[in-house]
Amino acid sequence: MIRWRRARLTAAREESPTARTLVFEVPDWPGHLAGQHVDVRLTAPDGYTAQRSYSLATPEGVELTVEGLPDGEVSSYLVDELTVGDEIELRGPVGGWFVWRPAVTTPVLLVAGGSGIVPLMAMIRARRLAGGDTPFHLVYSLREPARRYYAAELDAPDPWLTITWVHTRLAPHRRITKDDLPGPGPDVFVCGPTGFVEAAADLLLDVGHDSARIRTERFGG
Amino acid sequence: MGIISRGFRGRPRDDHGRLPPGQYQVHDFPVLSAGPTPRIEQDRWEFAIDTEAGQTHRWSWQELMALPQESPTADIHCVTKWSKFDTTWQGVSLDVLFEDVETAAEYALVHSYGGYTTNLPLEDLLDGKAWICHRFDGEELEPQHGGPARLVVPHLYFWKSAKWVRGIRLLNEDWPGFWESAGYHNYGDPWREQRYEGD
Numbered sequence: 001m002i003r004w005r006r007a008r009l010t011a012a013r014e015e016s017p018t019a020r021t022l023v024f025e026v027p028d029w030p031g032h033l034a035g036q037h038v039d040v041r042l043t044a045p046d047g048y049t050a051q052r053s054y055s056l057a058t059p060e061g062v063e064l065t066v067e068g069l070p071d072g073e074v075s076s077y078l079v080d081e082l083t084v085g086d087e088i089e090l091r092g093p094v095g096g097w098f099v100w101r102p103a104v105t106t107p108v109l110l111v112a113g114g115s116g117i118v119p120l121m122a123m124i125r126a127r128r129l130a131g132g133d134t135p136f137h138l139v140y141s142l143r144e145p146a147r148r149y150y151a152a153e154l155d156a157p158d159p160w161l162t163i164t165w166v167h168t169r170l171a172p173h174r175r176i177t178k179d180d181l182p183g184p185g186p187d188v189f190v191c192g193p194t195g196f197v198e199a200a201a202d203l204l205l206d207v208g209h210d211s212a213r214i215r216t217e218r219f220g221g
Numbered sequence: 222m223g224i225i226s227r228g229f230r231g232r233p234r235d236d237h238g239r240l241p242p243g244q245y246q247v248h249d250f251p252v253l254s255a256g257p258t259p260r261i262e263q264d265r266w267e268f269a270i271d272t273e274a275g276q277t278h279r280w281s282w283q284e285l286m287a288l289p290q291e292s293p294t295a296d297i298h299c300v301t302k303w304s305k306f307d308t309t310w311q312g313v314s315l316d317v318l319f320e321d322v323e324t325a326a327e328y329a330l331v332h333s334y335g336g337y338t339t340n341l342p343l344e345d346l347l348d349g350k351a352w353i354c355h356r357f358d359g360e361e362l363e364p365q366h367g368g369p370a371r372l373v374v375p376h377l378y379f380w381k382s383a384k385w386v387r388g389i390r391l392l393n394e395d396w397p398g399f400w401e402s403a404g405y406h407n408y409g410d411p412w413r414e415q416r417y418e419g420d
Contacts, residue, residue: 001419006224039302039416041243042226049223050231051243051302073232073245081228089223094417096403097255194252198365201257211257212336218253219301 004041004089005029007062009082015065015149019115020079024062026090034059034126035099035119035189035217038092042074050074055119055191055217056093059126065149067115098189098217102130106187110138111176111200113192117142117149119217120191128158137186141166141176141196176200184208191217239296241411244304250366251303255399258364259335259385266369268353269388270318273326280318282369285353288313293352295375297382298411300400310373312354315346326391330398331372334385339398340407341374341381343391350376353386378409378416 007024015021037055052074054064068079082088100108100123108127110120117140127136142148144167157163166176176196181203188209190200197218204214236246263282270278280288292311298304329343345351351374355362362368367384374381380400401407406415414420 002417004223039243041223042229042231043223044229044231045225048231048234049243050229050245053301077226077229083227086227087224088226094404097400194365198252198258205257211259214256216254216256218251 002091002094004091006087007090008087009084012082012084016067016147018079018147019065019067019149021057021063021065021149022078022082024064024088024090026062029062030093032056032059032093033099033101034122036093036095037119038062038064038090039094040064040074040078041089041091042077043089053094056122057118057125059122059129062090065115065118065121098191098215100126100187100189102126102132104187105132105134107135107185108137109182109186109188110136111181111188111190111192111204112138112140112142113176113190113196113200114142114147115149116190116192116196116217116219118191120189121150121153123189124153124158124161127160133160135160135162137162137164137182139164139166139176139180141168141180141192141200143167143169145170176203178203178207181207184210186213188214189217190214192219194218239306240304241298242414243416244298244302244411247303247305250305250308251299251301252365253299253301253380254384255337256335259333260364261334261369261385263369268318268370268386270322271388271390272322272324273391273393274323276323278318278322285313285355285370288317291352293354293373293375295373297375297379300378300380300405300409300416304411308375309358310352310354311356312352312370312373314349315351315353316349318353319347322391324391326393328392328395330390330392330396331381331383332387332390333383334387337383337385337399339381339383340396340401341377342395342408345374345377346389350374376410378406378411380405381409
């Protein structure tokens with residue numbers, strides 16, 4: 001059983017105008033793989049609880065980046081209310097499919113739509129920790145540069161990391177296209193909202209990627 | 222009860238007992254799958270039940286359409302926490318498809334176009350509990366929601382309702398499917414909150 005653990009917020013920082021990165025201290029955290037997520041549980045004074053899943057943003061420690069959704073019951077609390085020193089509950093790690101393992105040295109293509117960057121950033125950071133010479137290519141689609149997460153790291157990428165930026169709300173408005181995507185060969189991880197993941201996965205098949213090597217993670221609702 | 226989250230009040234509680242523990246209600250229809258959406262033409266589609274004795278029962282799309290159709294309405298619950306109430310489907314009950322299938326097997330491994338698998342006890346597919354559905358909300362089922370046809374087993378978490386369903390293998394021994402091999406619960410009853418292995 002993956003048990004619920006107390007998690008104390010030890011640091012928080014603004015990641016974008018609408019997103020916040022939360023660093024938790026979780027006693028006896030068992031560790032996790034890049035790409036895995038946790039379930040967060042909030043409890044109201046009358047016993048009502050709400051749970052949501054969030055991707056871990058780092059390969060070590062428990063760090064989440066949460067996008068505040070309009071009307072988001074849990075996300076707005078995590079972004080606007082939670083204060084350093086507060087405790088919540090979480091359990092994990094969860095998910096054994098959408099993960100990157102440092103022992104696998106196949107080149108990697110990461111395709112992020114908006115806040116879908118979070119588990120992919122955990123993979124980039126795990127790759128940095130692992131050393132070696134596995135090349136990573138990140139295609140990051142987002143509305144505009146100001147919305148990007150992890151600016152300090154992505155503006156000065158590691159030498160093994162290639163980044164293709166796609167800005168969808170900056171003139172000329174555009175969506176991700178085949179020309180943004182490198183051809184087959186790498187293991188592919190796609191994460192983002194449903195519409196983005198559907199479109200990106202179809203484009204990847206169009207440029208010749210093997211569907212068996214495309215892993216997707218979607219969020220919505 | 223867990224620790225109180227300072228300042229957390231949550232949404233109004235108005236689900237009238239229809240929400241399993243840890244779930245919240247949505248009004249759209251989120252999509253979750255592990256890889257790209259397979260596209261399968263209806264005239265190349267087929268569905269098969271393979272018994273533990275090696276017999277195969279097959280249906281083409283036309284044969285499926287010619288069977289008695291039902292229109293179940295059900296609440297569905299995804300392990301990622303969303304629930305959607307009163308979803309309306311059209312399809313063929315597994316009871317109809319199993320009418321001429323002779324089996325003593327206890328387990329079923331459902332498999333899909335694209336390679337997805339999920340396992341469940343055979344009894345959870347019978348007695349009006351499961352359908353092969355090809356219409357949702359009055360429309361042809363879209364590929365991203367599992368079209369041309371998907372399994373619908375609403376009493377279990379929705380990952381058991383395999384999209385792009387291709388067939389069922391009947392087995393004497395339980396064989397874990399895709400998510401069941403990746404840390405998720407083997408049975409997946411939302412009312413007992415069986416999300417992950419060991420829950």
